[in-house]
Amino acid sequence: MFLEKYCQNDNEKISFTRQQASDFAKNIADDFNPLHDIDAKRFCVPGDLLFAIILEKSGLSQNMTFTFSGMVNDGIALNFPNKINESALITDDNGKEYLSVSVSGDNTENTATIRSLTQAYVEFSGHTFPHILVDLMAKEQMMINPTRPMVMYESMSIHLDNLTFTSVKLELAKTTLSIDGKRGVADLVFNLVADKKIIGHGKKHMLLSGLRPYEQDVINEIITMYNNKKAAFLS
Structure with a gap:
């Protein structure tokens, strides 16, 4: 299992330690969002890790839509389907919903195909900040709160013309x-x-809250802190 060291599987129920989720964010997604730090007060498991597990367990379909409805904390045991017929919900044993998935078209369980798409998407998704969001915020002259940055991954959809590839960018x-x-x-x-x-093609949809007027000096400080944090981890 490609993701076995980033989750725990106990009687078909999957859970995550803070260390596992944080390692996936940093080592696989190159994502240093503070929400994925092991000591974060509002810690959450990366949505991209949940996406990756669904593809590994249920296969890749030509059309897929993922909608997140709740933050997954460490220790929460989730029920993932082994097969998805049109739609499925990812829930805990109390019935709380964290993610919904809808699929259509052909499906493949080809390991090379799934791993290539997973790695390509997760790497892209992990680079949302600062690579993409900073330019967008500068254009709109609004920015996230530096003391409490809230950027939430709400949904993602993909469409594939075919599933015959084994390498994708x-x-x-x-x-x-x-x-x-x-x-x-x-x-x-x-x-x-x-x-x-x-x-x-596909689309990642995110929500930003606590926005304030754009300040380039503050943004520069946030980026410097982010890059320093990454450099310290890599060293």
């Missing part, structure tokens, strides 16, 4: 940020490319 196609008071909605549209041809 993800290329950013379009970005938008809509502001409503102190809240924002960011959409990152991307193409999926194999053998130099576009074979599909």
Whole structure:
């Protein structure tokens, strides 16, 4: 299992320690969001890890939509389906819903295909900040609160023309940020490319809260802190 060291599987129920979730964020997604630090007060398991587990357990379908409805903390045991027929819910034993998935089209369980798409998407998703979001915030002259940055991954959808590839890249196609008071909605549209041809596309949808007027000096400080944190981890 590609993801076995980033989760715990006990009688088909999957849970995560803070260390496992944080290691996935940093080592696989190159994501240093403070929400995934092991000592974070509002710690949450990366949504990309849940996405990766679904693909590994249920396969990759031509059309997939993932909608997140709750933050997963460490120690919560989740029920993941081994097969998805049209739709499925990821819940705990109390019936609380954390993620819904809808699928259509052909499905593949080819390991190389699934691993290639998973790695391409997770790497892209982990680089949302600062690589993409800072440019969007500068354009709209609004920014996240540096003392309490809240950027939540709400949904993601993908469409694939075919499932015959074994190597795929993800290329950013379009970005938008809509502001409503102190809240924002960011959409990152991307193409999926194999053998130099576009074979599909997708969109990552995020919510930003606690926005305030843009200050370049403050943004520079946030980026420096982020990069220093990454450098310290890598060293």
